[in-house]
Amino acid sequence: xxxxxxxxxxxxxxxxxxxxxxxxxxxxxxxxxxxxxxxxxxxxxxxxxxxxxxxxxxxxxxxxxxxxxxxx
Amino acid sequence: xxxxxxxxxxxxxxxxxxxxxxxxxxxxxxxxxxxxxxxxxxxxxxxxxxxxxxxxxxxxxxxxxxxxxxxx
DNA sequence: TGGTGATGTCAGGTTTCTTTGACATCAGGA
DNA sequence: TCCTGATGTCAAAGAAACCTGACATCACCA
Numbered sequence: 001x002x003x004x005x006x007x008x009x010x011x012x013x014x015x016x017x018x019x020x021x022x023x024x025x026x027x028x029x030x031x032x033x034x035x036x037x038x039x040x041x042x043x044x045x046x047x048x049x050x051x052x053x054x055x056x057x058x059x060x061x062x063x064x065x066x067x068x069x070x071x072x
Numbered sequence: 073x074x075x076x077x078x079x080x081x082x083x084x085x086x087x088x089x090x091x092x093x094x095x096x097x098x099x100x101x102x103x104x105x106x107x108x109x110x111x112x113x114x115x116x117x118x119x120x121x122x123x124x125x126x127x128x129x130x131x132x133x134x135x136x137x138x139x140x141x142x143x144x
Numbered sequence: 145t146g147g148t149g150a151t152g153t154c155a156g157g158t159t160t161c162t163t164t165g166a167c168a169t170c171a172g173g174a
Numbered sequence: 175t176c177c178t179g180a181t182g183t184c185a186a187a188g189a190a191a192c193c194t195g196a197c198a199t200c201a202c203c204a
Contacts, residue, residue, distance in 0.1 A: 035162055048117040052140040062134045068124035
């Protein structure tokens with residue numbers, strides 16, 4: 001797949017939210033565990049809809065979860 | 073395709089930025105004109121990467137371009 | 145009248161994201 | 175030791191996003 005330029009803070013946010021398990025977050029977001037792992041590891045960038053759901057699961061804004069580098 | 077729940081302010085932002093044409097924005101973002109039209113009309117929600125590029129083209133944050141409703 | 149630019153639509157293909165299902169590793173506890 | 179839970183990997187298939195290319199409409203102006 002495409003190596004994504006988008007980075008994220010999902011792992012840090014999970015641990016900041018009571019050692020939240022990947023499976024629990026996946027269920028809260030509405031995706032599979034495999035999908036969440038791939039996103040968390042930066043294998044690819046999610047759809048905007050999934051990104052919103054992840055941010056909302058943590059109660060933060062998109063910018064606090066995902067970062068996009070300056071230049072291409 | 074999937075009717076997306078994500079709404080956006082692309083059209084308003086285009087006009088707020090000197091009557092920017094769809095073709096110009098598409099070129100700045102790096103997608104085709106057809107893709108930009110579909111996103112602007114809410115036909116589907118873009119990838120996170122494209123979303124970031126659109127926000128950056130206007131010089132604003134993601135939250136100022138895309139909105140996600142409260143509940144499913 | 146005719147031409148041009150901006151917007152929108154459609155069909156078809158390709159790429160990327162997501163799912164399902166199976167399996168592997170590793171730490172910790174009974 | 176054996177079992178369980180949390181994490182990670184892989185392959186194959188489906189769904190969603192994105193592309194190319196052609197055409198349609200509408201406003202505007204020479």
